Amino acid sequence: MSAADDRLDAARNGFTRHRLSWLDALPFLFAVVVYFGANRYLPLGTQVMIQITFALSLDLALGYGGIDSLGHVVFFGMGAYAAGLFAMHVSPDPVLGLAIAACVGALTGLLTGPLVLRTRGLTLVMLTLAVATMVQQLANANAMKPITGGADGLFGYHLSPLLGLFTFDLAGETAYWYSLAVVAFTFFVCKIVVNSPFGLAIRGIRDNPVRMRMLGVHVTSRLVTLYCISGALAAIAGALSAQVTTLVGLDSLAFLLSGNALVMLILGGTGSLYGAIIGATIFVVLSDRAAAIDPFNWLFAIGFLLIFAVRFAPQGIVGLIVDWWRRFEGWRSRA
Amino acid sequence: MLKLAATVVALLVDGVAYGMILFLMSVGLTITLGVMRIANLAHCAFAMVGGYIAFALVSSEHFTLFTALPIAAAATMVLGAALERSVYRWVYTTGQLGQILMTIGLVFVAVAAANLFFGSNLNAIPLPGWMSQTWVYGAIAFSAYRAFIIAASILIAGVLWLILEFTDFGAQLRAAVDNPRMARCVGIDVPWVFSITFAVGCGLAAAAGILGTQIMPLEPWYALEYLVPILMVVAVGGLGSLKGSFYSALVLGLVDTFGRYYVPAAGAFVIYFAVLVLLLWRPQGVFARA
DSSP states (O other), X not given: OOHHHHHHHHHHHHHHTTXXXXXXXXXXXXXXXXXXHOGGGHHHHHHHHHHHHHHHHHIIIIIITOOOOSOTHHHHHHHHHHHHHHHHHTOOOHHHHHHHXXXXXXXXXXXXXXXXXXXXXXXXXXXXXXXXXXXHHHHHSGGGHHHHOGGGOEEOOOOOOBTTXXXXXXXXXXXXXXXXXXXHHHHHHHHHHHHSHHHHHHHHHHHOHHHHHHTTOOHHHHHHHHHHHHHHHHHHHHHHHHHHHTEEOGGGGSHHHHHHHHHHHHHHOSSSSHHHHHHHHHHHHHHHHHHHHOHHHHHHHHHHHHHHHHHXXXXXXXXXXXXXXXHHHHHHHHO | OHHHHHHHHHHHHHHHHHHHHHHHHHHHHHHIIIIIOOOOTTHHHHHHHHHHHHHHHHHTTSOOHHHHHHHHHHHHHXXXXXXXXXXXXXXXXXXXXXXXXXXXXXXXHHHHHHHHHHXXXXXXXXXXXXXXXXXXXXXXXXXXXXXXHHHHHHHHHHHXXXXXHHSHHHHHHHHHHHOHHHHHHTTOOHHHHHHHHHHHHHHHHHHHHHHGGGTSOBOTTHHHHTHHHHXXXXXXXXXXXXXXXXXXXHHHHHHHHHHHHHXXXXXXXXXXXXXXXXXXXXXXXXXXXO
């Protein structure tokens, strides 16, 4: 085998190595176990999966692309409103609604991306925040009330049975499997994106944008593409939420959702996709319990969690696990 | 014609008063950004803390607005200095994302604390009698409260300017904003200068929070609600530029007030749109030095 073949092989391995492994099936197995073992918690499980989808989309932009967005909720909200309006006025088909919402999310990314992503650092953070706040104000503005419903939001729409077969039941069984399918789809898309040559370029841009530009990579267009993909996935999360709750309000555009998604990511760990899954699951389950007890004091917990997590575990739970694993390996190799 | 003039004057007074409150709030934030390159998203929380302390003092009926103001501002300065010496040491050592997350964490803690102690109602500090008057000159009416805000803010801005321009401390601070490393090299204790400025910034934010309660009522989400406007002031004014913050606060205050009055259908949308356009035109801030 020549050296060139060697290099080609190494490159091929580099691209395929982390694509999918048996580990990736674990969360989905867990979801199936929950269905059969803890049927009572299906609505909560559905919420977990909506937030996992949202956190995955944010991980793509923030963890892999280094786009520190404080306004990711704009995609979530746009998707939710798109799905709600589509179900109200055009067709009650859920899958079609998701597809439309994804297009709207990608379009939002395409419109705002070139403006926002020209900047870096603090200006970028503020611009993402300004865009999200602007869209929320727009949805709340008097001129838009006939369309968005203002503070009342959208309600009173229904969905047709999924694929014409499964009606959305009150117990939330169909919604649960539907969300699980959406999460699986999202996870799969993320896996493909981050392991593609495009994903490598994106990580390069995150780590050193100047060098990537010198290598001849068109940095802004790559980032805008990533922003669109991430936006489409976040919009799918929003649409999913709109469809299973049959309710869209201004809070689907509120900063708190962006903040929560950031907490989930930092809790689980950025830039690994698994962190998004672990973080979102823990966060939603905990906040469900806490909200039942005391919603406002729960904010204390989130606040302190953020401060201490950044200080003592900046890589999140995934980082801690990897750390322990490495230590264990080192201990084993010495023994 | 007279009616139009009266409306315009009333809107001008409202807009300038709102802009001045925004300016006082943004002073500390723009210095933090200019010197330490840190987005202190918790800055608005200090305005809320000051507002709530003054509210508690005035509600106890032993204090009026004027006696409560210095006490609350001083208390907020002490709190700001204490946090700067403790939690913010951690904030300085992390990357940009970590700084954002940590300061948002502080915001959440402040929101929860405000709700715990004062409940989720809207609160405003009651004004002394003469301040709730309206002065009428023919068709033109002034709110005494807003005139007072403008006078007080201009006084504070003037004092700030004098300190910055004519004292040793001011010179050190300007040097630190222009080039922190160089300032350190010529023997300026930049962290110390910064700590003092941070505390003063917290005090000014508190003063703004107290003075502005009739315009921006106190509630637990205050710390987040008005964060976006003051971030916009700082971004448009240019990081680290007090003069820029002053002008941009004025402009944004006026644009918002006039926008809400003349384009009610768009509501608060006008101001965000204006800021977006301004920042796309000049990403480093409209009033920043080139």
